[in-house]
Amino acid sequence: MKRLSPAETLAEAMERRPALxxxxxxxxxxxxxxxxxxxxxxxxxxxxxxxxxxxxxxxxxxxxxxxxxxxxxxxxxxxxxxxxxxxxxxxxxxxxxxxxxxxxxxxxxxxxxxxxxxxxxxxxxxxxxxxxxxxxxxxxxxxxxxxxxxxxxxxxxxxxWPASPDRHYGPEDTPAPWDERPASWMQGFCPVCGSAPSVSYLEEKIFDEKNAFASGGGGRKHLHCGLCGTEWHFRRGTCPACGKEEEGTLEMLREATGARGERVEWCTHCKSYCTGADLRERDTRPDMDAFPLCLMHLDMAASERGLTPLYPAFWNQF
Ligand SMILES: [Zn+2]
Ligand SMILES: [Zn+2]
Known part of the structure; x- marks a missing residue:
């Protein structure tokens, strides 16, 4: 999957959504x-x-x-x-x-x-x-x-931990501890700086024999820190804000057509939300620092429903 630079990520979004x-x-x-x-x-x-x-x-x-x-x-x-x-x-x-x-x-x-x-x-x-x-x-x-x-x-x-933010560890690298032992970090905030995630994604299908952290059928959920960009694995059905994990806790908002995996996941319990994408529905991987800006249309939809962003930022305050 082609990884887009910040400029390419924004250019792609401008093309699809001229209003942004x-x-x-x-x-x-x-x-x-x-x-x-x-x-x-x-x-x-x-x-x-x-x-x-x-x-x-x-x-x-x-x-x-x-x-x-x-x-x-x-x-x-x-x-x-x-x-x-x-x-x-x-x-x-x-x-x-x-x-x-x-x-x-x-x-x-x-x-x-x-x-x-x-x-x-x-x-x-x-x-x-x-x-x-x-x-x-x-x-x-x-x-x-x-x-x-x-x-x-x-x-x-x-x-x-060289290469830790995007986890493309070479054979000589030491994986970051939250990647090596994901069960030791179960929080909805960043293991490094403690900030909330600005975006989440479900990983694409990857077959990489040399990289255990980026292999498999896809669909694992990752959160991306809004401050330092660290990424960590998180349980799919759990709310990153309040930690509630019963079935039905997280609901999804997405456009009826052409969403390309883009969605809002919001918590029925605490009414917080995080935007993100299912990368299995895309053919390029956006730069995750620039990507939340490209999902502003979803922030507007969430704001109309009275939901609160997990990571308050200039692009989601209306
Ligand atoms: Zn961080
Ligand atoms: Zn919640």
């Missing part, structure tokens, strides 16, 4: 910049001496993501490097230009690490206070920080 074009065009430069950044940052992260804590099955089973107990101070320089790459494209997006000077100042001299910790801990009060100090609306600071921190965290994951 203005929005997708506006965010295409950011998606492209983010797509290539983690690999370029890997060296800066390796030199910083930062390491994600070792995987501990007991902590994982208790639902503790790796970054919950990580000391972030070594990430100061990689964060600065990521910010200098991303801020020019971030501030080119609609409504962001006026915040460019304050954002630049914040990533140069502000308390970026404390803000990152607040973001990871979903500590809205601290984030709001830091935004006020920086002269930024909290949503603008959070948006910039998510992009910068997300790229750095993905670079850190790549350093420790």
């Amino acid at each position: 074009r203005p929005m997708l065009e506006a965010f295409a430069p950011l998606m492209e910049a983010r797509g290539s950044l983690p690999e370029r940052l890997a060296e800066a992260v390796a030199q910083s001496g930062f390491r994600l804590p070792d995987w501990d099955d007991a902590r994982a089973q208790a639902g503790e993501p790796l970054l919950a107990s990580a000391e972030l101070s070594a990430l100061a320089l990689p964060m600065q490097e990521a910010a200098s790459s991303l801020l020019p494209v971030l501030t080119a997006a609609r409504g962001m230009a006026e915040h460019a000077p304050a954002l630049t100042a914040f990533f140069q001299h502000g308390d970026v690490l404390r803000a990152s910790r607040a973001l990871l801990d979903a500590d809205a009060d601290s984030l709001e206070a830091l935004a006020a100090e920086a002269g930024l609306p909290p949503a603008v600071l959070a948006f910039a920080l998510e992009n910068v921190l997300g790229a750095v965290v993905r670079a850190a994951v790549l350093c420790q």
Whole structure:
């Protein structure tokens, strides 16, 4: 199955859904910049001496993501490097230009690490206070920080488990622990950073004798982290938000024709939803960071039904 780049993913969606074009065009430069950044940052992260804590099955089973107990101070320089790459494209997006000077100042001299910790801990009060100090609306600071921190965290994951986000492990690679022992991570949030998934997918049929993690008849469900892009296996009938798993918990919304596997899965119990696709109904595999933007029509349908997105983002707030 051909893997699409972020730009190809957005271009395909624009072709099929011209109504989404203005929005997708506006965010295409950011998606492209983010797509290539983690690999370029890997060296800066390796030199910083930062390491994600070792995987501990007991902590994982208790639902503790790796970054919950990580000391972030070594990430100061990689964060600065990521910010200098991303801020020019971030501030080119609609409504962001006026915040460019304050954002630049914040990533140069502000308390970026404390803000990152607040973001990871979903500590809205601290984030709001830091935004006020920086002269930024909290949503603008959070948006910039998510992009910068997300790229750095993905670079850190790549350093420790090469190829882990898309799981194309070579024979020399060590698979990430959540791939090697999926039963040790059963949560609906990211095993690395603790963020919610921005998209889910059922994998395509793959026959790859050399890669046990990407083989089989397809249909296994994976969640893709909205912040750092880590992917992990998740039980199909269970709600990632509230954990309920009785039959009938998850319902599906999809277009009557031409959906190409695209759907909303929503929870009848807690009314949260996640968009996604069944890749067995497609002939290309979208870039999973860019893909949620291409499913905005489904976010609108979910919003009309009063459902809440699992991963609140600029493309699903109406
Ligand atoms: Zn994550
Ligand atoms: Zn639920």
